[in-house]
Amino acid sequence: xxxxxxxxxxxxxxxxxxxxxxxxxxxxxxxxxxxxxxxxxxxxxxxxxxxxxxxxxxxxxxxxxxxxxxxxxxxxxxxxxxxxxxxxxxxxxxxxxxxxxxxxxxxxxxxx
Amino acid sequence: xxxxxxxxxxxxxxxxxxxxxxxxxxxxxxxxxxxxxxxxxxxxxxxxxxxxxxxxxxxxxxxxxxxxxxxxxxxxxxxxxxxxxxxxxxxxxxxxxxxxxxxxxxxxxxxxxxxxxxxx
Numbered sequence: 701x702x703x704x705x706x707x708x709x710x711x712x713x714x715x716x717x718x719x720x721x722x723x724x725x726x727x728x729x730x731x732x733x734x735x736x737x738x739x740x741x742x743x744x745x746x747x748x749x750x751x752x753x754x755x756x757x758x759x760x761x762x763x764x765x766x767x768x769x770x771x772x773x774x775x776x777x778x779x780x781x782x783x784x785x786x787x788x789x790x791x792x793x794x795x796x797x798x799x800x801x802x803x804x805x806x807x808x809x810x811x812x
Numbered sequence: 813x814x815x816x817x818x819x820x821x822x823x824x825x826x827x828x829x830x831x832x833x834x835x836x837x838x839x840x841x842x843x844x845x846x847x848x849x850x851x852x853x854x855x856x857x858x859x860x861x862x863x864x865x866x867x868x869x870x871x872x873x874x875x876x877x878x879x880x881x882x883x884x885x886x887x888x889x890x891x892x893x894x895x896x897x898x899x900x901x902x903x904x905x906x907x908x909x910x911x912x913x914x915x916x917x918x919x920x921x922x923x924x925x926x927x928x929x930x931x932x
């Protein structure tokens with residue numbers, strides 16, 4: 701039972717354009733969300749997070765949007781750069797249950 | 813800079829062997845975690861530890877055990893390896909923000925590079 705889903709296993713975007721990575725969840729008790737980025741042969745690194753009391757959080761080129769009614773969050777990267785090519789995992793936290801659940805990952809390829 | 817190291821990048825073992833995966837962090841973090849990463853399934857939590865000699869089961873603990881005798885080291889043990897344990901294993905550590913609870917799941921986790929284990 702995959703409670704956090706990233707329905708696009710891969711995405712290709714041209715350099716300079718916007719990359720939009722999507723994540724859907726089923727558990728309405730999730731109250732904190734994170735994005736991690738993973739390069740080949742390296743462990744995931746934290747990218748950006750958002751609390752459920754907010755609907756947007758921005759950090760430089762990265763913005764995360766949260767739509768609680770739709771149980772959907774998205775990561776926007778603008779402008780996309782070749783160095784952004786990686787696998788992106790979303791993760792959701794149910795704080796009261798001490799539960800962290802990762803999504804299945806989306807491989808982003810930024811082309812020249 | 814936080815550094816999490818894992819003892820092996822690649823490991824090949826035979827069915828039934830006892831396997832030890834070691835993880836060391838150098839930032840005095842209280843919390844340590846073991847995940848496995850499989851295609852189409854993302855990262856799944858196997859075990860975590862919020863203090864020396866303390867351990868908690870994650871989502872998929874079956875077939876695994878852990879040991880945390882020292883704060884900086886967290887070991888994952890496969891008592892009798894099976895082919896369905898072929899996977900990428902990732903270790904992570906985190907530390908609560910000042911004044912935060914001992915295991916705050918919102919704390920940033922720092923991951924090691926992973927160990928790709930193949931069980932034949």
